Amino acid sequence: MSGTKEVKDGVFAIELVGVRKAFKEVVAVDTVNLKIRSGEFFSLLGPSGCGKTTTLRMIAGLETPTGGTILLAGEDVTGVPAYHRNVNTVFQDYAIFPHMNVYENIHYPLRMRKIPRKEAHEKIMSVLKLVNMDGFQRRYSSQLSGGQRQRIALARALVNEPKALLLDEPLGALDFKLRVAMQSALKELQKKLSMTFVYVTHDQTEAITMSDRIAVMKGGSVHQVGTPDEIYNNPKTAFVASFIGEMNYIEGRVVETLRDRIGIDALGSTMRCVKGKYDMKKGDGALICVRPEKLHLNSGKKMANEVAAKLKSVVFRGEDYEVKTTLRGVELRAVFDHKEFRRLGGLRPDVKISWQADDAIVFPLDMKRELISY
Amino acid sequence: MAEDTANDRPGGARRYIVGMPVVIWMLVLVVVPVLIMLSMSFRVKLGPQKVTPFSLGNYIEFFRKPIYWRLFLKSLRISIMVSVVAIVTSYPLAYFIARKVKRHRNLLFMLIITPLWVSYLIRIIAWRTILGNMGLLNLTLMKLGIIRQPISLFIYNQFAVIVTLAYIAIPFVFIPLYTALEKIPKNLIDASIDLGANELKTILRVVIPLSSPGLITGFMLSFIIALGDYIIPQQIGGSGGMMYGNIVWSQFGIISNWHLGSSLGFILFAVAAIIIGIVRRFGSKEGVYF
Numbered sequence: 001m002s003g004t005k006e007v008k009d010g011v012f013a014i015e016l017v018g019v020r021k022a023f024k025e026v027v028a029v030d031t032v033n034l035k036i037r038s039g040e041f042f043s044l045l046g047p048s049g050c051g052k053t054t055t056l057r058m059i060a061g062l063e064t065p066t067g068g069t070i071l072l073a074g075e076d077v078t079g080v081p082a083y084h085r086n087v088n089t090v091f092q093d094y095a096i097f098p099h100m101n102v103y104e105n106i107h108y109p110l111r112m113r114k115i116p117r118k119e120a121h122e123k124i125m126s127v128l129k130l131v132n133m134d135g136f137q138r139r140y141s142s143q144l145s146g147g148q149r150q151r152i153a154l155a156r157a158l159v160n161e162p163k164a165l166l167l168d169e170p171l172g173a174l175d176f177k178l179r180v181a182m183q184s185a186l187k188e189l190q191k192k193l194s195m196t197f198v199y200v201t202h203d204q205t206e207a208i209t210m211s212d213r214i215a216v217m218k219g220g221s222v223h224q225v226g227t228p229d230e231i232y233n234n235p236k237t238a239f240v241a242s243f244i245g246e247m248n249y250i251e252g253r254v255v256e257t258l259r260d261r262i263g264i265d266a267l268g269s270t271m272r273c274v275k276g277k278y279d280m281k282k283g284d285g286a287l288i289c290v291r292p293e294k295l296h297l298n299s300g301k302k303m304a305n306e307v308a309a310k311l312k313s314v315v316f317r318g319e320d321y322e323v324k325t326t327l328r329g330v331e332l333r334a335v336f337d338h339k340e341f342r343r344l345g346g347l348r349p350d351v352k353i354s355w356q357a358d359d360a361i362v363f364p365l366d367m368k369r370e371l372i373s374y
Numbered sequence: 375m376a377e378d379t380a381n382d383r384p385g386g387a388r389r390y391i392v393g394m395p396v397v398i399w400m401l402v403l404v405v406v407p408v409l410i411m412l413s414m415s416f417r418v419k420l421g422p423q424k425v426t427p428f429s430l431g432n433y434i435e436f437f438r439k440p441i442y443w444r445l446f447l448k449s450l451r452i453s454i455m456v457s458v459v460a461i462v463t464s465y466p467l468a469y470f471i472a473r474k475v476k477r478h479r480n481l482l483f484m485l486i487i488t489p490l491w492v493s494y495l496i497r498i499i500a501w502r503t504i505l506g507n508m509g510l511l512n513l514t515l516m517k518l519g520i521i522r523q524p525i526s527l528f529i530y531n532q533f534a535v536i537v538t539l540a541y542i543a544i545p546f547v548f549i550p551l552y553t554a555l556e557k558i559p560k561n562l563i564d565a566s567i568d569l570g571a572n573e574l575k576t577i578l579r580v581v582i583p584l585s586s587p588g589l590i591t592g593f594m595l596s597f598i599i600a601l602g603d604y605i606i607p608q609q610i611g612g613s614g615g616m617m618y619g620n621i622v623w624s625q626f627g628i629i630s631n632w633h634l635g636s637s638l639g640f641i642l643f644a645v646a647a648i649i650i651g652i653v654r655r656f657g658s659k660e661g662v663y664f
Contacts, residue, residue, distance in 0.1 A: 062564050082567045095565035099583045108579075112570030156569065 011074035013038040013196040019068035028054045030220035041190050043199045043207040046217035052200045061085045088157035089166040094149040096141040103137040109160045127155045164196035204244045216240045238367035241289045248332050250288040272304040276362040285365025294359035295334035304357035311349050415637035432637030449618035453600035459540040460596045464547040472555035498609050501538045505529040530612030539600045547592035554588025594653050
């Protein structure tokens with residue numbers, strides 16, 4: 001993506017090599033390797049407990065890795081404490097000092113750097129303007145709304161012009177509309193400053209909207225690193241497939257394998273799919289994953305996979321329609337926008353569901369354990 | 375109110391009856407004795423069984439005789455020193471237990487509170503054995519070869535009074551300090567470190583200011599405990615360590631001038647009440663931060 005560049009000599013802004021973190025017997029982060037480019041908006045995405053916050057804290061220097069190395073701009077900072085690292089964090093609940101007003105809060109990091117008063121004043125005013133909080137200098141944390149506190153936390157973290165900004169689920173406490181507004185504001189800010197952002201979130205929509213690249217994590221490991229497009233359309237593991245966007249799952253057994261095609265016995269007939277990254281042989285259990293928007297309903301076109309299902313429900317979701325059908329106990333969900341739905345016309349109890357061969361992703365069946373389900 | 379049913383809470387008369395025992399207790403054991411003393415303080419004793427009618431004579435005596443008000447100022451001074459010592463020793467302890475210890479926190483907390491179960495007088499006498507001529511301190515110093523003869527400078531003076539009073543005050547200072555320190559959210563410490571402050575700077579600029587409610591409460595408790603104490607000066611104060619409480623006490627002893635004693639006691643009471651009032655009004659920021 002444009003706007004990102006690697007520092008000369010292939011040096012990355014932030015690099016994690018074999019980083020591990022264990023708390024007594026619990027391994028929170030298990031051998032993580034990441035290369036984050038300068039100026040990149042990089043997200044760590046995953047469910048609670050996947051190790052993303054611990055990883056972020058290790059980059060910040062607030063936790064020491066049990067093993068591995070952390071490099072900032074090529075320099076080994078693994079043993080360097082947080083107050084000597086040139087990265088700053090925006091915390092989940094903002095962590096504004098309640099005994100200082102806004103001006104003093106932002107002044108704090110400048111004081112630690114012993115920046116002279118005049119210069120500090122200019123920096124404070126300029127960063128306040130940057131986050132649109134000019135005029136709030138004398139206010140205290142208790143006099144600010146959540147969104148305002150968030151911007152002050154941002155200003156405070158940016159005032160020392162760090163090499164990278166680390167954000168730990170900063171939008172979690174905000175209501176929906178405000179969150180969406182802040183997402184674009186943060187993205188614009190990041191582009192404007194050309195600063196490396198490392199963003200931790202469990203909200204996949206957020207990650208997909210804002211990031212240049214995403215690292216999807218679970219159970220302390222990174223399952224996949226890629227652009228939002230790659231993560232969405234080419235998930236490497238069943239977990240990634242299930243965590244991002246919505247997904248239909250069909251279990252079956254491999255009946256034949258050709259050069260790049262694979263035939264799977266499922267739902268009473270043979271599904272024709274594209275071979276995935278996994279080496280699968282005849283007789284192996286298989287998990288077919290299809291995105292709801294890739295399913296066609298009563299389509300006139302001939303497709304590689306067609307099944308007859310029973311209509312279960314139609315739900316209007318505001319932006320789209322969700323049509324649920326069942327076949328042999330398996331639920332297949334399809335999604336249509338307003339135009340597509342109108343074209344479907346009246347729906348009868350018996351419907352034909354179809355999809356193209358390359359619209360499905362195949363995983364080994366034992367990856368079923370990893371699936372995120374609620 | 376229409377909504378008040380008999381099931382919600384005791385209405386009317388029943389509410390008063392439930393509160394009665396406490397009210398009677400407070401009246402009999404606190405309010406009435408204090409009122410009796412107050413009325414006594416306004417009568418000057420002229421001789422055995424002879425008192426004047428209402429007069430401010432006792433109070434005027436306090437300001438007239440230097441021994442009274444000088445000793446009072448001395449007690450104020452000693453109380454401040456005691457409180458400073460108590461806070462300076464309790465703070466690192468409270469900080470360590472509140473923020474650094476994870477597992478045995480309750481045990482450590484109990485260890486600090488447990489001495490309160492031992493009799494006050496016995497704990498004071500224990501200090502005699504520490505500070506005295508053949509006491510722990512002297513014996514240790516002699517064993518280490520630092521001195522050859524025991525020093526009698528540790529006991530029966532102001533130093534001994536301050537040390538012992540501080541010792542007594544420490545559990546009372548520790549508790550509010552611990553409570554205040556424990557409430558400070560960890561992310562504020564993280565933020566301070568992340569923004570460039572090492573641990574010491576974080577303590578000075580973030581932890582101490584945010585624990586100020588505890589500091590104020592602790593200081594106040596220690597001050598009040600020390601101000602009126604007379605047992606410690608009696609036991610180990612000698613002549614140099616005498617405090618205001620001693621002369622109040624002596625009015626109820628041999629001198630047998632309960633009237634003067636009451637007035638001197640009330641002056642102490644009034645000053646303490648004013649200090650508590652001012653601190654609570656302007657000083658304590660309990661609940662402001664968290």
